[in-house]
Amino acid sequence: MVDQLSWKVGGQQGEGIDSTGEVFSLAQNRLGYYLYTYRHFSSRIKGGHTNNKIRVSTKDIGAVSDDLDILVAFDQETIDVNYHELHSEGIIIADSKFNPTAPEDCKAKLFAVPFTEIANDLGTSLMKNMVAIGATSAILGQSTEEYREIVQEVYGRKGDKVVEKNMEALRQGAEYFNEQAGGPIERLQLEKADGKKRMFMIGNDAISLGFLVGGVRFMSAYPITPASEIMEYMIKHLPDYGGTVIQTEDEIAAATMAIGANYAGVRTITASAGPGLSLMMEAIGLSGITETPLVIVDTQRGGPSTGLPTKQEQSDLMAMIYGTHGEIPKVVMAPSTAEEAFYDAVEALNIAEEYQCPVILLSDLQLSLGKQSVQPLDYSKVEIRRGKLQQGELPELEAKEYFKRYEVTEDGVSPRVIPGQKSGIHHVTGVEHDQTGKPSEVASNRQAMMDKRHRKLNNLKFNQPIFTNKKHEDADLLVVGFNSTRGAIEEMMPRLEEDGIKVNHAHVRLVHPFPAEEMKELVDSAKKVVVVENNSTGQLANIMKMNIGNLDKINNVLKYNGNPFLPSEIYAKCKELL
Secondary structure (H helix, E strand, O other): EOOEEEEEEEEEEEOHHHHHHHHHHHHHHHHOEEEEEEEEEEEEOOOOEEEEEEEEEOOOOOOOOOOOEEEEEOHHHHHHHHHEEEEEEEEEEHHHHHHHOOOOOOOOEEEEEEEHHHHHHOHHHHHHHHHHHHHHHHHHHHOOOHHHHHHHHHHHHHHHHHHHHHHHHHHHHHHHHHHOOOOHHHHHHHHOOOOOOOOOHHHHHHHHHHHHHHHHHHEEEOOOOOOOHHHHHHHHHHHHOOOOOEEOOOOOHHHHHHHHHOOOOOOEEEEEEEHHHHHHHHHHHHHHHOOOEEEEEEEEEEOOOOOOOOOOOOOHHHHHOOOOOOOOOOOOOOOOOOOHHHHHHHHHHHHHHOOOEEEEEEEHHHHHHHHEEOOOOOHHHHHOOOOOOOOOOOOOOOOOOOOOOOOOOOOOOOOOOOOOOOOOOOOOOOOOOOOOOOOOOOHHHHHHEEEEEHHHHHHOOOOEEEEEEOOOOEEEEEEEEEHHHHHHHHHHHHHHHHHOOOEEEEEEOOEOOHHHHHHHHHHOEEEEEEEEEEOOOOOOHHHHHHHOOOOOOOOEEEEOOOOOOEEEEEHHHHHHHO
């Protein structure tokens, strides 16, 4: 028996590949297994190869696996594109409809199963995905009845007859495979799971849930991959809490509308990807100079321009820190797991209001759209902090006097009021202004206002700016990453340790302001440093060099072909450098 296996289903987009992966993974989740998935899909509505790789384990996991145990193919292209991942004892189950063949150098065993034929005999070819899952259950030695709960959830609204038809498709798929193979494949039998209930969600859902419990009641956004699921989640759930979502005409409107709503006192967010963030840059500057809270999610994808809209990349880092014109205080956060994404979404709202500045929650496609097991969330950790928002009565103003909305304070944060609040009248403008908001070009005022705004982040409090796995005081190697590379890094570390290499791990969670002191301490205690990132220029490594020096120690491990890192790739690169 094995403690984990990797399963992939592939075919043409629009023929039920997603639903096949969803039913299979949900069933394993209900059985108590840990899961991590990554979906490869084309930037079109229908057609083009797509696949979903699902890793099932008895232990917590955070990355896609290096190899593949089972490949479910709905067309020949799936075999041709993915067979190289299969190890020598892997299995291909393919629809006999297209007369599947395995390449000469493929060592995995191919089983042709009539997915479409069985489904047609039951009434519709749409059920071929259930036949494939049934064949999978036979390989794993799982009873098809273990899938009933999920089938009922997915198809129950269509009636009991449809549920039973799908269950019959599962049974016939399992029976056909068992007749061909002579029963379950012993080497692919999973050890029994712990049976515990865990959440199973994509990072975008975790971010959305964090915003919901963190008090967001309005969202303005424009759809874009891979951020659209955040808006879809909020459209579905926000009205239940008295909130609403507006789909704007573009990202410029989304950002400015979010600024307006935050100015009015409503916790508001927007979400986009690289191209959308480019359009928001002027508005981010407006948030900075008007000192209006603004929270934006940037789900990174392959760029530039339209680039690779459905593929993994981490190339927005510099743009998020330095993209705005002029100089404003700004916070950029980068969670690395769905669990962190939930808590960081809440914290982003708090920081935006406490420091009255734009906060960017940086994700990437693998984190945003990859579905993973999440331990039960601790809602007692959620707190809402609104900073210097004046919610009581304000002192009376003298005649013709204005509220000092931009008062010069020691900590750089001024008192904030809601429009219409008695004695809170003030100017708001995108040009430089004095303490009441009145436009001013006086040199001394300009310097005082710039200094005031930049003092805000001198005392920024962030619970864990760097996630660290520090096993050694004097390490041979420090591996650094951000966002979704964490799981692959953690998985390859024991391999290096087995080779006698002392390795530490640091994952940056607060990108800006950069936690220089904490990182310098980790870098100083290592002989070499490797920074793992999905871009071509080593953006995080360059930020580290700017903030802490150590140019001779810091090395790059880069991948920018649209695919996420595999643990073996990082391991091999680290070995090369050492």
